[in-house]
Amino acid sequence: MLNYIWAGLIIAALAFAIVSDLRDAGNDRFRNDASLPIVLEYPEGYQDEARRVPVHIRIDAETYRSFYSVATTPDSVYAGHVVRTQAGTRLFFAGDASLPEPLPRIREFSGGDALQGTLDQENVSSTPAGAPVTATAVRFEPVRFPHLQDIAGAAFDFANTAVQIAIGLIGVLALFLGLLKIAEAGGLIRQMSRIVEPLLRPLFPGIPEGHPAFAMIVLNLSANVLGLGNAATPLGIKAMEELQTLNPVKDTATNPMVMLLAMNTASVQLVPPALLVAVIGLQVNELIFPIIAVTGASLIVAIGTTWFLERVPLWKRSDPNADPGDSTETGEATQ
Amino acid sequence: MSWFRIFIDYFAIFVLPLMIVGLPLYGLIRGVKVYEEFVEGAKEGFRVAVMIIPYLVAILFAIGMFRASGAMDFLVETLEPVLGALGFPPEMLPMAIIRPLTGSGSAAVVAEMVAVFGEDSILVKMAGVMFGSTETTFYIIAVYFGAVNVKKTRHAVPAGLTADIFAMIFAVYLVQWLFGSA
Numbered sequence: 001m002l003n004y005i006w007a008g009l010i011i012a013a014l015a016f017a018i019v020s021d022l023r024d025a026g027n028d029r030f031r032n033d034a035s036l037p038i039v040l041e042y043p044e045g046y047q048d049e050a051r052r053v054p055v056h057i058r059i060d061a062e063t064y065r066s067f068y069s070v071a072t073t074p075d076s077v078y079a080g081h082v083v084r085t086q087a088g089t090r091l092f093f094a095g096d097a098s099l100p101e102p103l104p105r106i107r108e109f110s111g112g113d114a115l116q117g118t119l120d121q122e123n124v125s126s127t128p129a130g131a132p133v134t135a136t137a138v139r140f141e142p143v144r145f146p147h148l149q150d151i152a153g154a155a156f157d158f159a160n161t162a163v164q165i166a167i168g169l170i171g172v173l174a175l176f177l178g179l180l181k182i183a184e185a186g187g188l189i190r191q192m193s194r195i196v197e198p199l200l201r202p203l204f205p206g207i208p209e210g211h212p213a214f215a216m217i218v219l220n221l222s223a224n225v226l227g228l229g230n231a232a233t234p235l236g237i238k239a240m241e242e243l244q245t246l247n248p249v250k251d252t253a254t255n256p257m258v259m260l261l262a263m264n265t266a267s268v269q270l271v272p273p274a275l276l277v278a279v280i281g282l283q284v285n286e287l288i289f290p291i292i293a294v295t296g297a298s299l300i301v302a303i304g305t306t307w308f309l310e311r312v313p314l315w316k317r318s319d320p321n322a323d324p325g326d327s328t329e330t331g332e333a334t335q
Numbered sequence: 336m337s338w339f340r341i342f343i344d345y346f347a348i349f350v351l352p353l354m355i356v357g358l359p360l361y362g363l364i365r366g367v368k369v370y371e372e373f374v375e376g377a378k379e380g381f382r383v384a385v386m387i388i389p390y391l392v393a394i395l396f397a398i399g400m401f402r403a404s405g406a407m408d409f410l411v412e413t414l415e416p417v418l419g420a421l422g423f424p425p426e427m428l429p430m431a432i433i434r435p436l437t438g439s440g441s442a443a444v445v446a447e448m449v450a451v452f453g454e455d456s457i458l459v460k461m462a463g464v465m466f467g468s469t470e471t472t473f474y475i476i477a478v479y480f481g482a483v484n485v486k487k488t489r490h491a492v493p494a495g496l497t498a499d500i501f502a503m504i505f506a507v508y509l510v511q512w513l514f515g516s517a
Contacts, residue, residue, distance in 0.1 A: 001488065001489075001490070001491075001492045001493060002476070002488045002491075002492050005492060006393065006394070006397050009397040009398060009400065009401045010397050010400055010401075012401060012404070012406055013397075013400035013401045013403070013404035013406060014400075014404070015404075016404040016405055016406035016409055017403075017404040017405065019409070020404070020405040020408075020409070147403070147404055147405050150403040150404070151400040151403045151404050153403070154396070154399040154400050154402065154403035155396045155399060155400050156396075157399060158392075158395040158396040158398065158399030158400075159392045159395070159396045161395055161399075162388065162391035162392040162394075162395040162396065163388055163391075163392065165391060165395075166384050166385070166387045166388045166391055167384065169380075169383075169384045169387070169478075170380050170381055170384040171380070172380075173379070173380035173381075173383050173384055174377035174378075174379075174380025174381065175355075175377065175380070177376045177377055177379045177380050177383070178372075178373035178374065178375075178376040178377035178380075179354070179355065179358045179359070179373065179376070180358075180376060181372045181373060181375055181376025181377075182358050182359055182361070182362040182367055182369050182372045182373055182376070183358050183361070183362070184372075184376075185362060185365075185367040185368075185372045186361055186362045186364075186365035186367045187365065188358075188361060188365075226343070226346070226347045226350060227347060228347065228350070228351060230351075231351065231354070233478060234380075236475075236478075236479050237383055237478070237479060237482040237483075240479050240480070240482055240483045240485075241482065241483055243483075244483040244485070250483075250484065250485075251484065251485060251486045251487055252485065252486075252487040252489065253480060253485045253487060253488050253489045253491055257480070257483075257485065257491075258488075258489060258490055258491045258494060260479075261475060261476065261479055261480070261491050261494075261495065262491070262494040262495055262498060264470065264475055264479070265469070265470040265472045265475055265495040265498055265499065266469075266470070266495075266498035266499075266502065267470065269467055269468065270343050271343055271344070271347050272467045273466070273467060275438065275439075275442045275466075276442070276445070276463055276466050276467050278442075279442055279445045279446045279449065279463075279466075280445065280449055280454055280459060280463050281454065283454045283455070283459070283460070283463070284463065284467075285340065286460070286514075287460060287463045287464050287467060288340060289513075290460075290464045290468075290506065290509050290510055290513060291463075291464055291467035291468050293509060294464055294467075294468040294502050294505050294506045294509060295467075295468045295502070297501070297502075297505055298468060298469070298498045298499075298501050298502035298505065299498075301497065301498050301501045301502075302494060302495070302497070302498035305493070305494045305497040305498060306490065306494040309490035309493060309494055310489075310490060312490070315489050315490045318487065318489055319489075
């Protein structure tokens with residue numbers, strides 16, 4: 001199952017990226033190779049010999065809207081500078097300029113911090129008021145297949161993020177696995193297991209009597225209920241490790257493992273997650289009751305669904321603890 | 336409800352310090368060589384974290400690509416009319432799609448909805464309940480199964496997603512019922 005969803009995400013990403021890019025290209029969204037009319041002012045005077053000249057860039061709102069067929073309005077003036085090179089005159093917008101759509105996107109793809117483009121001829125006309133001005137036009141770098149480049153970039157970024165998350169877990173994992181080792185050595189885990197076993201037995205029929213997995217499952221689920229994300233993950237991993245000791249086929253999930261996972265994804269939440277409190281603030285108090293109700297109901301759905309699915313022939317066959325006669329089938333069926 | 340909230344809040348504050356201090360203390364009383372045992376257990380932390388890496392990379396980069404492709408907008412466009420007919424507010428669709436995929440991504444969606452609709456809007460309440468009631472199923476699968484090197488997840492994905500979908504639908508109707516219709 002996960003094989004298909006995983007491949008599906010990647011293939012869908014490629015398909016959607018190409019469709020979006022073709023749509024943008026069809027609408028000529030970025031006006032590749034066309035020049036946007038602008039007016040430049042030279043606050044420090046016009047010097048045609050100087051390599052770098054500061055300018056004020058004025059874009060007429062109407063012109064801009066019809067040029068890009070958008071509803072956004074540019075600021076009345078942008079700071080920037082002109083650089084003259086052998087290859088031609090380049091116009092740079094200031095790096096911190098807040099640009100209207102779709103210019104930020106073009107900036108992203110011209111690969112610098114600042115939006116830049118090639119300037120048409122500067123036909124300077126002095127105004128009586130002071131600074132010389134020129135009416136000209138600028139051609140930005142063409143943007144081709146931006147989504148396609150985005151998905152490749154995202155793949156690299158998220159691969160990095162994944163490693164950072166895993167590395168970030170080392171400390172908490174070490175702390176809790178250390179504490180749990182003490183609890184194990186003192187016999188606390190076995191005692192707890194005996195106490196909670198009658199409660200969990202119906203949900204985890206495969207676990208032998210008095211096995212420490214019971215205690216770990218209860219600790220994991222309790223940490224979840226209290227919104228202690230930091231503690232819940234190491235405890236859940238420890239519970240999985242305990243369940244793995246009972247697993248005859250090490251690369252395949254057993255029924256109790258899937259049950260624990262489902263109960264985790266649908267865990268009752270008495271305390272709203274810290275991330276949610278950070279985002280919506282005090283309003284969260286009103287939501288505590290609905291969250292408890294929804295999580296309570298979805299926990300029942302999760303348990304019921306898991307109970308049902310482990311009896312579906314496809315997944316019954318792939319059960320590592322199935323009867324020897326049934327367990328010969330692996331490969332496709334176990335996905 | 337408030338006394339309950341206060342009680343739970345205090346309990347949540349106390350439980351971690353009590354656990355972190357209580358377990359070594361308990362061990363000491365039971366005659367466990369606490370320092371030696373702790374170090375022995377903590378050794379596992381690094382190994383487990385490293386073990387998770389391939390699973391997390393696989394899941395997260397696929398999700399990242401999917402998000403960056405603009406597929407979300409396309410799905411929202413196509414599903415909007417269907418959902419509207421069922422009384423499911425189409426504004427909730429991005430949240431519903433992204434929630435099982437990434438936690439930080441869905442928090443960003445809620446933050447955006449707060450900015451657009453305001454804290455008091457019923458849509459933000461729905462999004463908040465959705466966020467609080469469901470988990471990033473794919474992340475949990477990667478971490479929990481990755482830690483024990485389980486590759487064949489069997490019915491874990493359908494079971495987790497069924498619970499998520501149910502929770503999201505129930506969140507929408509419950510909030511509508513509690514706080515008035517959208």
